[in-house]
Amino acid sequence: MELLEDLKWRGIIYQQTDEEGLKALLEKEKISLYCGTDPSADSLHIGHLVPFLTLKRFQQHGHRPIVLVGGATGLIGDPSGKSEERKLQTIEAVQKNAESIKKQLAAIFDFEGENGAIMVNNYDWTSSMNVITFLRDIGKHIGVNYMLAKDTIASRLETGISFTEFTYTILQAMDFNYLYDHYDCKLQIGGSDQWGNITSGLELIRKMHTEETKAFGLTIPLVTKADGTKFGKTEGGAIWLDPEKTTPYEFYQFWINTADADVVKYLKYFTFLTREEIEQLEVSVQEEPHLRKAQKALAEEMTRLIHGEEALQQAIKISQALFSGDVKNLTATEIRQGFKEMPSYEAAGEENLVDLLVAAKISPSKRQAREDITNGAISVNGEKVTDSTYVLQEKDRIEGQFTIIRRGKKKYTLIKY
Numbered sequence: 001m002e003l004l005e006d007l008k009w010r011g012i013i014y015q016q017t018d019e020e021g022l023k024a025l026l027e028k029e030k031i032s033l034y035c036g037t038d039p040s041a042d043s044l045h046i047g048h049l050v051p052f053l054t055l056k057r058f059q060q061h062g063h064r065p066i067v068l069v070g071g072a073t074g075l076i077g078d079p080s081g082k083s084e085e086r087k088l089q090t091i092e093a094v095q096k097n098a099e100s101i102k103k104q105l106a107a108i109f110d111f112e113g114e115n116g117a118i119m120v121n122n123y124d125w126t127s128s129m130n131v132i133t134f135l136r137d138i139g140k141h142i143g144v145n146y147m148l149a150k151d152t153i154a155s156r157l158e159t160g161i162s163f164t165e166f167t168y169t170i171l172q173a174m175d176f177n178y179l180y181d182h183y184d185c186k187l188q189i190g191g192s193d194q195w196g197n198i199t200s201g202l203e204l205i206r207k208m209h210t211e212e213t214k215a216f217g218l219t220i221p222l223v224t225k226a227d228g229t230k231f232g233k234t235e236g237g238a239i240w241l242d243p244e245k246t247t248p249y250e251f252y253q254f255w256i257n258t259a260d261a262d263v264v265k266y267l268k269y270f271t272f273l274t275r276e277e278i279e280q281l282e283v284s285v286q287e288e289p290h291l292r293k294a295q296k297a298l299a300e301e302m303t304r305l306i307h308g309e310e311a312l313q314q315a316i317k318i319s320q321a322l323f324s325g326d327v328k329n330l331t332a333t334e335i336r337q338g339f340k341e342m343p344s345y346e347a348a349g350e351e352n353l354v355d356l357l358v359a360a361k362i363s364p365s366k367r368q369a370r371e372d373i374t375n376g377a378i379s380v381n382g383e384k385v386t387d388s389t390y391v392l393q394e395k396d397r398i399e400g401q402f403t404i405i406r407r408g409k410k411k412y413t414l415i416k417y
Contacts, residue, residue, distance in 0.1 A: 003061045009275060010268035012054055014192045014221040017202060022216045025186065026063075030115065033058055033187035034179055036068030036122070036172075037105075038078060039097035040089070043242035044104050046254075047232040050220050050269050051190050056109060060272070064115040066185055067105050071098045071123030073172060079165040080152045080193040086165070098123075104241045108305065118183065122175050141207035142170050142200065150196040169200040176201025177208055180215055187216045195219050223269060226261035236341060241306055248307040249337040252315035255299035256292070260285050263294040271301040321382075325406060328381045332399040335414065339404070344414040347403075353380070353390040362405055362413050372407060379406040 004023055007013050016022060025031060035055045037048055055065040074094045077086030089097075102119060109117035147153055150169060153161060176198070179185035188198050198217035205215050223231045232239050239254050240246040246254075258266055264282045267273060273281075281294040303312040318338040321327045330338065345360035354369045356362075357378065363369035370388040372378050378385055380396055381404050396403050403415040 003058065006275070007054065007057065011265065012050065012220050012269065013218060015195055015217075015219045017199065017217040018214075021214060022187065022218070025214070025216070026061075030062045030064065031187060032064045032066055032118075032179075032183050032185045033189060034066035034068050034176075034183075034185050035189050036070055036073075036175065037101065038070040038074035039094055039101050040074055040077070040086075042097045042100045043240045043245055044101055045232055045238040045240050047223065047238070049241075050223060052105065052108060053270060053272075054189055054220055057272070059110065059115060059117060062115055065109060065117045066179055066183055067109060067117055067119045068175060068179075069098045069101055069105070069119070069121050070175075071095060071121040072126035073122055073168065073175070074098065075123075076164055076168050076171060078152075078168055078172075078197070079156055079161060080197065083156070083159060085160070085162055088164075095123075100242070104306075120179070122171075122178075125178050126171065126174065138170060138174055138204070141204055142173065146203065147200075150200070152193075152196050169197050170204075172197040173200040173204040176215070177204045180205050180209075186214070187218065189218045189220065192219045192222050223266075226259060243307060243311070247337040247340060248303055248311035249315045249318045249334075250340065251307065252299045252303045252312070252319065255302050256295050256319070258295050258298060260289050260294075263298060267294060267298055267301075271298060273297065273301065322412070325379060325409075326382045327404045327406075328383065328398070330398065330404075332401045335398060335402050335404070339402075339412065339414040342412050342414055344416055346416050351392050353378070353385060353392060354388060356392065356415065357405070357407075360405070360413055360415065362407050362411075377408055380404070382406070 003026060004013070033055065035051045037044065052067070055067070059065045071094060074097070075089065075091065077088065079086075098121060106119065111117050147166070147169060148157075152169070153166060156165075176185070176188050188201055190198055195217070198219065202215055202217055205213055225231050234254060236250075239251060255266075263285060264278065267278045267281060271278075281297055284291060284293040300312060303315055314334060314337070318330065318334050321330050322338055347356070348359070353373065354366050357369040357372065358364075358366055363372050373388045373390070374386055376384050376386055380392070381398065392403065394400075397417055398404070401417055403417075405413045405415060407413070
């Protein structure tokens with residue numbers, strides 16, 4: 001399918017500055033295009049992904065992606081979508097964040113070959129510019145009235161906006177102009193909240209070149225959930241790409257728990273499955289929702305993309321072990337992932353199972369603990385224990401570090417040593 005038609009079918013296009021012009025350009029030549037992010041944290045989360053995955057779709061059609069990490073703009077703070085001033089970060093913190101984010105983005109794109117991706121940092125061309133050059137060479141081309149008409153600025157005029165954040169849109173415009181001059185970059189893509197910044201870039205390119213100069217902007221809709229709750233958040237917070245913040249198992253579980261009402265939309269937005277494959281999964285959602293084929297495909301595609309095949313297989317193994325109760329073959333590393341959010345107890349030398357159940361608050365009393373054991377409600381590392389005099393031994397410690405106690409079908413507690 002032709003690229004723009006595929007993006008439309010996926011529901012990825014929100015706004016375009018010149019739809020016909022961009023279509024004609026893409027039919028005529030392979031272009032360079034960019035998408036950027038500011039390193040306001042040391043990891044991206046899944047809410048950042050769709051614009052970058054869209055950039056990758058362009059790469060798959062032969063175009064060259066430029067991935068921009070905003071080491072300079074991150075020092076200023078984008079007022080888009082914010083009702084109050086951002087807290088400024090130190091240069092050291094922003095640079096550290098930028099390095100972490102570069103690694104995450106590097107895993108998504110192909111940097112080899114004729115249309116290999118390029119990664120840039122706007123700090124490289126912004127940090128050396130002095131204020132006089134900025135005001136004379138750049139600021140002269142952007143009218144204050146033009147900036148005041150931007151939603152991101154207009155919405156802050158009553159509550160207040162500093163000159164620092166007021167000029168953010170000019171800095172991002174500089175990026176587009178710089179990439180246009182040095183990389184022949186003709187298209188910027190971003191989330192729907194970036195429309196004002198993207199059009200500022202087009203305005204600066206037009207003013208600093210000729211009226212006939214053509215560059216383009218395209219935005220992507222905000223990802224929403226059918227029930228109205230915020231996408232990409234759980235009780236534990238955001239779903240991060242950093243495996244230290246959100247383990248591959250938690251990442252996999254987030255996608256596998258997608259509601260039927262959302263799963264087809266997410267398959268279109270986030271995966272590179274074909275139209276035929278997604279339409280087959282859509283039929284499965286309608287006719288055999290209990291099989292959750294679409295959710296499994298989504299979870300597998302996303303975990304493989306962000307964390308790799310090995311982490312995906314590990315996440316599947318943990319999921320199957322927890323579902324079946326057969327946890328004895330999990331490694332200590334897998335247990336740390338799978339039981340990260342589950343109740344745990346630091347063993348203080350209790351070796352008698354009854355004493356441990358009470359100390360870890362698995363059973364409320366010794367009498368209840370004995371009943372739970374004799375009734376077959378207690379499993380140690382997946383094996384039922386029915387002897388109320390059972391004493392835990394070294395063999396009950398997985399890699400000497402953990403014992404997994406299950407009460408009933410689903411109530412797990414992790415015993416740590």
